[in-house]
Amino acid sequence: MAILNDRIVVGTSIAPVNIEHQMLAIKSWIKNGFQVVSCNVKEEIEIIKPFFEGIDIEFEEIPCVIDSVRTKPLPYLQDILLAANRRTEGVVGFINSDIYLDRITSEFYDFLMKETKNSLVFIRRNEIDDIEDIREINWTIHFDGIDMFLIDSKFVCEFYDDGFFVQSCWDHCILIKAEMQGIQIKELMNPIAFHKRHKQRWNFETSNILVERFWEKYYKKDEHVFEKVMDKFYDILLTCRQICFLKEEKISCLCVVDPKDNRIVTNLESQELDMIDITIQYDDQNIERYKYVFYIPVNTRVSPVFCKTIIYIMYSFGCSSLEAGKFYVLKVNEKYHNSSLNRNIHYLEEIQEECRNSTIIYRIEKNFKRNNIYLKKVLRPIIYENISIENRNIFRKIKPKGKYYIAPAGIRAAQWYTANNYKMITMQFAGFIDSNKKGKNNYGIIYPMDILLNDSEAYVIIASKYYAKEIIERTMEFINEDRLLNAGNICYISPEGDLFYFDLEQYKRTLKSELLSEDWDTNKSS
Numbered sequence: 001m002a003i004l005n006d007r008i009v010v011g012t013s014i015a016p017v018n019i020e021h022q023m024l025a026i027k028s029w030i031k032n033g034f035q036v037v038s039c040n041v042k043e044e045i046e047i048i049k050p051f052f053e054g055i056d057i058e059f060e061e062i063p064c065v066i067d068s069v070r071t072k073p074l075p076y077l078q079d080i081l082l083a084a085n086r087r088t089e090g091v092v093g094f095i096n097s098d099i100y101l102d103r104i105t106s107e108f109y110d111f112l113m114k115e116t117k118n119s120l121v122f123i124r125r126n127e128i129d130d131i132e133d134i135r136e137i138n139w140t141i142h143f144d145g146i147d148m149f150l151i152d153s154k155f156v157c158e159f160y161d162d163g164f165f166v167q168s169c170w171d172h173c174i175l176i177k178a179e180m181q182g183i184q185i186k187e188l189m190n191p192i193a194f195h196k197r198h199k200q201r202w203n204f205e206t207s208n209i210l211v212e213r214f215w216e217k218y219y220k221k222d223e224h225v226f227e228k229v230m231d232k233f234y235d236i237l238l239t240c241r242q243i244c245f246l247k248e249e250k251i252s253c254l255c256v257v258d259p260k261d262n263r264i265v266t267n268l269e270s271q272e273l274d275m276i277d278i279t280i281q282y283d284d285q286n287i288e289r290y291k292y293v294f295y296i297p298v299n300t301r302v303s304p305v306f307c308k309t310i311i312y313i314m315y316s317f318g319c320s321s322l323e324a325g326k327f328y329v330l331k332v333n334e335k336y337h338n339s340s341l342n343r344n345i346h347y348l349e350e351i352q353e354e355c356r357n358s359t360i361i362y363r364i365e366k367n368f369k370r371n372n373i374y375l376k377k378v379l380r381p382i383i384y385e386n387i388s389i390e391n392r393n394i395f396r397k398i399k400p401k402g403k404y405y406i407a408p409a410g411i412r413a414a415q416w417y418t419a420n421n422y423k424m425i426t427m428q429f430a431g432f433i434d435s436n437k438k439g440k441n442n443y444g445i446i447y448p449m450d451i452l453l454n455d456s457e458a459y460v461i462i463a464s465k466y467y468a469k470e471i472i473e474r475t476m477e478f479i480n481e482d483r484l485l486n487a488g489n490i491c492y493i494s495p496e497g498d499l500f501y502f503d504l505e506q507y508k509r510t511l512k513s514e515l516l517s518e519d520w521d522t523n524k525s526s
Contacts, residue, residue, distance in 0.1 A: 008113065008150060009035045010093035011080035013166045016040075016047045021196065022097045023051055024131075029095065030056050032104040035087060038097070039080045041073040058087075064165075069206055074165040077174075078158075085156040091116045093150040096166070099125055100194045102134060103316070111245040112150060112188075119184040121243070122149040122175065125195040134194050137317050137376045140345050141191075143327075144465075145171040148193050155183055162214050169207030172229050173214045175236045180218060185240040189309045189382055204414045205442050227419035234338030238329065242382065244305040246312050250274050253307055254290040256281070258298040268296075270304045273311075288364055295360040298511075300326065303382040310382075314363055319376040322361045325352035327381050330491050331388040339387065341502055344465055344488035348379060355508050359383060389492050389500040393510040398485075398499040400427050404459035406487075407471055409434040409446045416463040416487050417443050426497035430458060435474065452478035463487040 010029060014022050029036055037058045040048065045059045060083045064073035077094060084092045091113055095101075104112075115121055125147040126139035133139055151159070160177055164170035178185050208226055215225040222228065252275045257264045259280040268278055277290070287293060292311060296302075314322055325348065328339040341348060352358045358377070362370065389395050404424070406413045409432035421429055431445040438446050452460065452475070460475055460483060462468050468486055475484055485501065492500040 006090075007033060007035045007088070008091040008093055008109070008116075009037065009084040009088040010095050010148075010150075011037050011039060011084035012095050012097045013040055013075050013080060014038045014044075014048050014097045016044045018098075019048060019051045023055070025098050025100045026052075026057060027055065028101045032101050033106075033109050034093070034101075037080075037083050037087065039075045039083050044073065069163070069209055070165055071206070072167075074167055076161075076163070076165050077170050078161045078164075080166075081151075081156045081159065085153050089153055091150050092153045092156050093148065095148045095193075096125075096195075098195060098198075099147050100131065100134075100196075102192045102194065104192060105247070107247055108190075108245045115186060115188075115243050116150045116152055118152055119186050120149055120151045120155070120175075120178045121186045121188055122146045123188045123193045125193045126191050127197050128194050129197060131194075131196075135317060137313070137319060137378060139191070139194060140349075141379055141381070142195070143342055143345055143381070145169075146174075147171070147195065149174065151178075151183075155181070162217065163210050164214075167203075168210055169204075170210075172233045173211060175240075176214075176218075176229065176232055179236060185236060186243050187237070187240055187381075189242050189244045189303075189305050189380060190312055191378075191380070204411045208414075208418060224419065226415065230419060231337070237381070238336065238338060242303050242305045244272070244308040244312060246273075246308040251292065251311060252290045253277070253311075254279060254287070254293045255307075256293065256295045258296070261298045261300070264296060264300060264302075267302055271302075271307050272304050273307050276307065287368055288366070290364050293362050293364060297357050297359065299357075299385050300359065301329075301384040301386060303384075306382045309380055310359075310361055313378060313380075314361065317376075320363045320365065321376065323352075323377045324359045324361065324383055325349065325377065325379045326357060326383045326385045327379070329384050329386050331386060331390075332492055336386065339502075340488055340491050342381075344468060344486075345379060346466060347468060347486070347488050349377075350469075351504060351507070352377070352379070354504065355511050357385075357511055387491075387502075394502060394507050395491070395500045396503050396506070398501050400424075400459055400485075400497075400499060402457055402459070403428040403430040404461055405430050405433045405447070405452075406461050406463055407433040407449075407475060408464060409437050409441060410464070412465050412487075413463040414441070414443060416461070420490075420493060424493060424497055425495075427459065430455075433460060433475075449475065449478055456480065456483070459483050459485060461485045461487050461490070 037060055039060050039062045041064050042061050049059055062075045062079050064075055125142045127142055128139045175185055211229050212225045255268050255278045265278055328341045330337050330339040387394055404427045406417055431447055433447050433449050435449045438448050456479055462471050464471050472484055489502040490499050491502055
């Protein structure tokens with residue numbers, strides 16, 4: 001097989017169902033210059049290959065042994081990486097087969113090649129309902145995992161020979177493995193990867209077994225491993241280097257900041273752009289000498305690629321104004337951690353909407369005049385607010401006693417139970433509640449929701465990524481609101497079992513007291 005040095009080779013494993021959708025995704029990879037190889041068992045290749053006649057893709061047969069963990073013929077990540085590596089000496093990658101890639105210019109492609117040298121570059125997906133949503137910026141970042149990564153081919157041999165296969169929880173451990181091997185980890189902040197929402201197919205119980213095996217192999221046999229892995233995963237997300245491609249680096253930007261917040265000035269001076277001015281005032285009459293103006297609210301921290309990422313989005317997706325929301329970094333015992341708030345993107349969007357604490361950006365055009373209509377909104381992990389459990393203006397400490405249920409009985413509930421149940425020493429776990437299920441799972445009994453009618457003193461913890469609000473409203477038909485706790489709001493559980501609960505109403509009041517003038521309030525309003 002000829003060695004190719006001028007293209008990035010990515011591996012995947014096409015599923016023998018919904019092939020047309022995957023074909024559309026893979027065509028986008030090829031259009032953007034990637035060479036593609038799909039690894040499958042022989043029977044799957046016979047089904048899939050006829051759909052790809054005339055499409056520049058290779059298939060490689062990989063035998064897959066079905067056992068107690070790998071119950072379907074799914075290839076290992078390591079085998080896919082090796083298959084791709086046999087086709088290049090440069091950059092190797094993996095992409096889940098249903099990820100659609102947006103336009104990547106030749107300069108952007110070269111940037112990826114350069115940044116992957118001696119590194120692993122990972123990309124998070126953005127959830128959409130239709131392909132048309134991409135150009136409309138109608139997408140939501142998937143904060144919890146990654147669906148694509150590129151790696152220098154010299155690292156591939158035996159890099160991830162740890163039992164993970166496609167449709168398992170491979171993404172949480174791969175960054176840990178790269179860190180262990182001393183490989184520089186980078187996150188690409190350009191939104192290029194998109195995924196049409198569908199029901200989750202991966203099995204949490206199987207993935208948890210693989211995570212436990214990984215931890216025991218490199219660390220030690222331990223309890224509650226999933227939480228330890230997730231904590232380490234999020235620590236890497238907070239500390240790895242963020243990168244962003246932007247063709248034009250000399251763009252004149254004005255950042256309008258709150259005069260009370262001196263720290264943001266130093267923060268902005270670290271930007272990877274050459275021409276940034278900072279002011280505490282604005283004057284629309286003289287604004288046209290800038291290309292972009294950022295109105296940044298109090299208590300905002302931004303990454304070095306903050307301006308580049310926002311400008312890339314505005315330029316690439318053709319919008320003249322943008323509202324960019326915050327993520328939250330939690331301070332506990334003098335150390336900063338990822339906040340559980342960030343895991344529920346819908347709730348995060350609700351916070352931005354109700355609190356009006358987003359950064360507002362305008363692209364300055366002729367006869368520019370500010371207005372208060374922002375049609376495009378984004379959440380990217382480049383804008384943060386540091387919060388502390390010691391801040392009683394944001395958190396309330398709950399000392400729950402008695403027993404509790406988790407609702408619903410899905411993947412997020414199993415994750416939350418596995419990660420947090422042992423900490424809640426003051427409460428007794430009673431089971432799961434689900435309006436559509438009853439019986440048992442690997443962790444406990446599943447009850448119908450009306451069991452709460454006879455158990456009104458119990459707490460119910462809502463563990464859902466997408467439907468928490470709807471589940472809370474439904475559960476309130478059976479139990480008082482003060483007995484409901486959103487898992488996304490429980491940012492910390494002390495060793496004594498105290499819950500530190502983010503209080504949205506208190507947070508809104510705190511923000512309101514920090515506003516210094518009506519003018520600043522106007523800048524932040526939508």
